[in-house]
Amino acid sequence: MQENELKYYEEIKDWNFEMFEIETEKLTNWSLYEILNDVTKKNFRILDLGTGGGEKLLKYYPDCLEILGTDFSSEMIKTANKNLVLSNRCNISFREMDNLKMDVPKEYFDVVVARNTVTDPKQIYEVLKPGGYLLIHGVDRYDCWSLKMLFGRGQAYDDKKPISIVDYENVINAGFKDVELVPIHEREYFKNKYLFKEFLKKVPIIDEFSELENDHKDYYAPDLDDQLLDEYISENTYDGKIRLLRRYYGISARK
Numbered sequence: 001m002q003e004n005e006l007k008y009y010e011e012i013k014d015w016n017f018e019m020f021e022i023e024t025e026k027l028t029n030w031s032l033y034e035i036l037n038d039v040t041k042k043n044f045r046i047l048d049l050g051t052g053g054g055e056k057l058l059k060y061y062p063d064c065l066e067i068l069g070t071d072f073s074s075e076m077i078k079t080a081n082k083n084l085v086l087s088n089r090c091n092i093s094f095r096e097m098d099n100l101k102m103d104v105p106k107e108y109f110d111v112v113v114a115r116n117t118v119t120d121p122k123q124i125y126e127v128l129k130p131g132g133y134l135l136i137h138g139v140d141r142y143d144c145w146s147l148k149m150l151f152g153r154g155q156a157y158d159d160k161k162p163i164s165i166v167d168y169e170n171v172i173n174a175g176f177k178d179v180e181l182v183p184i185h186e187r188e189y190f191k192n193k194y195l196f197k198e199f200l201k202k203v204p205i206i207d208e209f210s211e212l213e214n215d216h217k218d219y220y221a222p223d224l225d226d227q228l229l230d231e232y233i234s235e236n237t238y239d240g241k242i243r244l245l246r247r248y249y250g251i252s253a254r255k
């Protein structure tokens, strides 16, 4: 599965969604960026796991002593370095690293951030200073649920336990304290079917990475069944915009 996932991210090369012109309505007010900006002091070191093309890091992370963004995709890191050059930011670097085989110094970082990526809380615990913060944002099981039900498949569709609970338990079991799990609900609106469809082709919502052993099928967004898509659109259009219900979760914790 990891191989397919890596291949998918290598082909995507960035995690930029501006071209889809999405309007977001927030129904809950937990914000990873707000917490990060609140807790960060000038002398802090931040590690951003699964940074993608560094888009969010460069836009929302506060200035401090050091920010390191890592990703297992070399293509994402290339994009991140290009984005870094275009930004006016300093004290920031990007490099390749697998979140599940972290090779950064122990007790070095004040904050570790993992936004919409895989984590191993035990490894994160080791690289945080005592008192350091862990901030996770993830996509939960019921994300885009009515769309997934219509298609009969999708990310986490067959999960027995929601990923938010798995993460929450893993963070507690790794030894963290002050662990809080918060459900995050948002509504996203798309201007038309073209933008909606292009978005669904880019993100692994309806189509997942293959988890079957010996299955060498790559991740791909096959022809999204237009009839099903039209059905979803006719049932989920409000003021001329197509609505998608997003279900995320946030976790904050301290070492």
Ligand SMILES: C[S@@+](CC[C@H](N)C(=O)[O-])C[C@H]1O[C@@H](n2cnc3c(N)ncnc32)[C@H](O)[C@@H]1O
Pocket: 005, 009, 015, 049, 050, 051, 052, 053, 055, 056, 070, 071, 072, 073, 076, 097, 098, 099, 100, 114, 115, 116, 117, 118
């Ligand atoms: C959904 S994107 C999120 C990017 C960014 N954090 C954001 O919020 O915009 C997930 C990123 O995690 C990376 N990723 C997935 N599995 C990983 C792993 N095991 N180690 C490191 N990076 C990984 C992917 O390459 C991709 O760039």
